Amino acid sequence: MIPGNSTHERYLPWIFTISFILITFLPRSLDDTMFMDGLAYASIARNMALGIGSFWQPFFAKSFWLPYDNGPFFFGHPPLQFGMQSILFRVIGDSTAVENIYNFLVLVVSIILIVKFWQKLFEETPDLAKYTWLPVLCWYATVTVYYSIPNNFLDSTMSIFCLLSCYFQLRFLKSKSFGTPKKYIFPVLAGICIVLACLTKGPVGLYPLAFAMIYVVVYDHAMFGIGVKITALVFGTFAVTMGLILLYQPAFVFLKTYFNGQVVQALLQKREKAGEGLAGHFYLVKELLRNVYPHLAMLVGIYLISSSHNIKTALGKKTIRICQLTLLVAGSAIVPMLVSIKQYPHYLLPSLPFVAIFFAALFVEKVHALTLLNTKMAVAGFSIAVVCCWTFTIIKLRNMEHNEMAANAKEIKHYVARASTIGICQNLYHEADIHTYLQRYHFLSLTTKTENAKYVLADANCLPSFDLKKDKVVPLEDHYFLVIRNQKARDQHAVYH
Template sequence: MFVDGLAYAAISRNMAQGFGTFWAPYFADSFWLNYNNLCAFFCEHPPLMFGMQSMLFKIMGDTTAVENCYNALVLAATIVLITLIWRQLFAHNPSLKAQAWLPVLMWYSLRIVWWAVPNNMLDTTMAMFCLAACYTQTRALSCKGNAIGHWILSSLFIFLACLTKGPVGLFPVAFPVLHYLVYKEKPKRVFGGTAILTLTFALLLIITLAYPPANLLLTSYFEGQVMMAILQKREHAGEHWTAHFYLLKMLLVNCIPHLILTGGIWLIARLQIVKAALSDSTKRTVFLNLLIIMSIIGPMSVSIKQSDPYLMPLTPFVAILFAAVSVERIVLWCRQFRFQSRFVFITASVCCVIIMVYSLFNPAWDRMYEVSTDLARHIPAGRHIYLAPDISTSSELQTPLQRYARLSVAFDSTATRYTYLDDPATASDSITASPHFRVVPLAGSAMLVIRLDNGSISAK
């Protein structure tokens, strides 16, 4: 997994084993980032995902199956929510309502989606809660009776999204107003619902901040992560003003296959092979999702701290947009060319299953997983291991060492008996030949040096 996902899994596992608490998460005695020095625990992010994943660790134990099961649950929930939102948006058109497979296909064919979901990213969990908030709002806007329960439930989902990844989870608050701008329906319900959303969220936040441990974590996170990012004192996507448009650029890159597909469908329609103009209701759906995408990516572009997974909360709406643009013409094409369309779908499905099975049984070799599991056989959990200064703050080393071996990094060679050498060439002859040290070869040509007495370790 990507280093962030490894860190989150390690925090969740530690919480399940009694190291750290929900409001004071613990990663390790060492940490590779030096941006946030406001607290003695892990306050880089809100704790909800760690708490939920720790419950799986308590049930299943310390196994990598936990991350896989958790990610599979998030994937399944997101697919269900995309389906429900699509059916709600096309409730008036049974033919299009039945094509919910198309936005799901459009969603998972975005590269960032099939990369981020298995990598245990916070953004996928947050996106799930945001989708749930938007779905409950579509129910509130369409139901004939009292919708206050839907609004309160939606506010709860928004709060859970923010408790997963911070303020970026707030965008569903704008959904009712965006919906009104497109459909011009039920203004009293729209603005009343927005008021309920805002007040309920504010009440939940006030109650949470009234609890001192929660207040410490969330204020430390806000000051050390959010404010520092706005002030451009954190990691950033570039060195000048163009960094503000990194997410927009990556969104366009991810959408290249969708743009090609949509362009091809449009070209076929222009050649009058398949005649189908977009209906007014479909145009409204496209416009609504375009506004939602802009409401998400706009605020995030204020900061130059941007990364590809930040696209996750907007990907379902990108998928619905492209599906809405294409669905009427695809349905008409399938009706006119039944045999050809069935052949294409069956062939594509078989190819996807073959690729999936092959990938499951032929995973890519993970060097640091092998190294870490080797170390776990020689070093008791909870100990420290020394890394040379040039690699001691490497997240690619710290995260697997903690996740798979529960080892923290020592920055002083005299503070531990264990030294990790990523390159055997760095070991001096005095170490390998000395009776005071035991050298253990590890996977990937790495090496563990164990001090047997009070001798000191020197390296080239």
């Protein structure tokens, strides 16, 4: 926030932040490109809305590209996001607008929670608490966030529940109303949020259990007993709620299958791998560093500019504690995942709000001093930045990314009946994009048993295995083909008669 009384001075930093977010979020919400995981999750939610599968027996398709999840239902992840998204499908219908609206809601709720968390942390320093746009900007400036939010990842939803759990605990600890029974609703809500996080993406949603004790270590060791009490209440709420869920037989069967097939197998290094050996365990650390390169560069830049204006303010004690708290909480989210070598960049999402607040806290005092020093210059800088953001956004909107597989799925609609099973060449079966786009856009399942299939998806490598004198070949984009078995013979027969 820029000090000043006029509306444009007060809200210009937020206008810039929102404009910056829209550079990537808006084009990605309007094109047909989505990462395979997000397409699969949207397909499962759509199917659930149509009564194909259920909450505790989610269904993707009759085929799946990985060898791990080929059971009668999809047990690769817990079903909460699928269930929530299926409600939107029931309301809106089978449209790609559903996942885009869902992603927008995730974005808005995430921003609100980051703002609330920042305000609660800085409530004793009102001048700094007003800079709510800064942690949001730092959050969305991480490559993993701006890539993942429009891609319908489960981690984005789980991040909301984890952040909300930590926020409820922070509110209770900051209130210091430890003798007021009604205030204990916050730890109870925090425990319920952990249940929701785990029902979205599994045990990685447990890290908010460490929040209260981290807070005590950073702020006041004398509160150790309170920290233990809160942690016990949060964990107790989680355990009782999860226990009640497990009493329901379909939930028990699903979660047992999920745990044995996903969690245990990942720990045993029998699923997807980020790498081999010790390096594989530290993949997320490398990704975290890749995400914060811009923040480190900005930190250096701000300190150089401050020095040139002879601003030598050191970080205040309260700000230092906020940095310590957020850094430790981010670590509590990341470190447990290093046990497994099944790691992907979007696994960082639950930790990144805290990483963002950490860097924003490092920036905020210098930013505040600089804006006080020259308000007009700050207004001019933000105004130029807004114009640049919208220039980039318009350029991206005018050059929308074309997705070949989405185009292929739409072309195949003209030949193949909805909800069919078509053949696919063996060498293409493990390409996830093929499975997810064909299922999302036309309910298609795939089989490598092509001998009896009327339609077969092929590429140049396997096209020679077909009888091109009898089979019709429909060219598709990106060197794919739809082979219609014996179609030429049928066409010739029809012409003859």
